[in-house]
Amino acid sequence: MSTALKDPIEPTRRGSGGGPLGRAAHSLGPRATGFSAVGVKELRGRMRGKRAFVLLTFYLVVLGGFAWMVELLLERSFTGNFTSVTYASAQIGRFVFVALLLLETLLVIFLAPAFTAGAISLEREKQTLDLLITTPISSLAIVLGKLFSALSYVFLLIVSSIPLTALVFVFGGVAPEDVIKGYVMLMVTAVGLGSVGLFCSALFRRTQAATVVTYFVVLAMTLGAFFVWVFWGTMAGGGFGRQQFDNNGNPMVARQGPPPEALLWFNPFVSAVDVICGTETGSFGGTCSIIDVVTGAPDPNSSIGGGDAVAGPLPAKGGGVFNGGGGQVVQAVPQPVVAQAAPSRDSFWPRAAAAWLVLSLILVLLSVNLVSPTRRWHRPRLRRRGGNPTGGQAVSGAVPIRDPAAGPLAAPEGDAP
């Protein structure tokens, strides 16, 4: 990033810093200068020594080992099941991609908030924020610098796994676009979840509180919203917009429409599944049908069997990714690998990505306001006693010296400036 970053001790280089980022920032004016100042500072701390690189190596070894084990498992379970070797290979490639993408999604869910939940509150706890605010750099530069330097390590982890993921091309079944989409979604999710952590960090004084609340919010946004979505769909008629039959075989009338898909925008797993299912015509072990249900599109497999309607909405129940899909006929009938995807698929994740970005923008702006010493919007304060804010004299404990409301520039009596 900067020359000073690479070797802080070397006397000919140190302090001469800036580098391309610094120079570019300088030409962009004070806002970018502040952003680069915060960024360079944070990265210097994070990347110092061997720690960051040892962790990165460990992560890649674990990820590689995981992919290898998944591949072995699939090989074992597919032996003899397929007549076409090409098709089996493509299935393996796709499954390995799915496994890696879901694991990395999980990783982003855990890591992105962890890196940002202390970004501002640690500065407050260490009493360094005041020093930062009295410099001319803007609150926006502080917040964005913090966000992206905290996320830079998450980005590094994500990007460094691309070569590993690219190994699935050896097996086939996954197009480069799918990988790109998957990674775009991972990055966007990291930014979104990072902003959630950052906002909590700006809102709460203590890092511990910020971290706990961040994870609670993340849990609510992912699992909580998913549960609400399932609950809503079931209570609204049980069919998630699809035709249901009662015990006597008569068609049931859905009381309400399907639950809004917006409930699931912030569940990164659903977006990951949508990316995976983009080129998939089948229900992929029951997993892909969730996307059709979410987007309210007609189920492409509904003609195959009624059993799918039961297994559809809940991927966990409908048979996981690895077991052939409980009670589904789809898996037994080999489908062409390159086929026209259902029109409803591959359209959910862009909407989810947009939702994440909008949320990030809002949270960043709120954080800027919270960091700014002269904030424009204040949290409403609860006044339990003497609710009149101007009635300072009536409230015990106040020092009624001069009513500030008398005039903002009021000079003391008989002492006009």
Next chain:
Amino acid sequence: MSSIVRAIGLVKRYDRTLAVAGLDLDVAEGEIFGLVGPNGAGKTTILRMLATLLAPTAGDAEIAGASVRREPDAVRRVIGFMPDTFGVYDDMRVWEYLDFFARCYGIPAARRRTTINDLLDLVDLGDKRDAYVQALSRGMQQRLCLAHALVHDPQVLLLDEPASGLDPRARVELRELLRELRSLGKTILISSHILPELEELCTSVAIVDRGQILAQGRVADIERRLRVGAVLRVRVLAADREALESARAWFESDPDVASAEILDDGTIELGFRGDDAATARLLAGSVAAGLAVMTFSRAASDLEELFLQVTDRDPEPAVVAGNAPPPPTGSGALW
């Protein structure tokens, strides 16, 4: 000399408490201006408002012509602020710390290195350049923090209790450093509750209590203005306690003496209302009355004593315009 820091009716209210109650301040360029007051008097709130870290509830202040309300960015460029408590970043070397702040002020890369070296030499941390910040001693961190406040060559320095937690040697060094900065043309606002320090250092002081300035001006001026309750200490050669008591009674009978009491070591301490002439007359009178006066002195009226006099005065401070604060309910509870 024009005034470079000006506060007009500055008010800060926290919920139900008034931390700063209509403050007026005028600090001329090139001064070392001391804000003295007990803990909780509002010194930190005043400095934080001047440093644009707190928005005033009412009133305004100008630093080098820029309003802290309307032009905080302009203010930030002309001030260097050192808070009373500050932390340092972990995992950062001394030069990186200064480099970071130099970047924040947009100092071009070419100039950063020389600036950092000059500053480290100024605060005598040249040999700690590559040390980690968290490994420095408290005094060194204090000097580093001062260096950070100087990185952009500000006109005004706002230092909140810069000497707190320093050992005597570090204090002397800090005092020297501040004198040097003054000779470089900086205006320095410094707050402290350690008074002897400010007395030697400051050209002017303001005594602050409960968010108000009780007295303001040159140290000597305040002293003269407040020389109302001077303390005289007299030692008289007395054979026994009775003789001492009769000497005390003689002093007490003087119309200018408000109180007279015998201390444990035999010194008679007089609360004296008179001026210099009255003091001389009292001494001559006591000798003429046959008292064997050994020493007769005015207790050194230093800032500390002034401070105690001014802040003890209840319930109405004489110097303050406006309404008086209510009787003290424990000034520490104010904020």
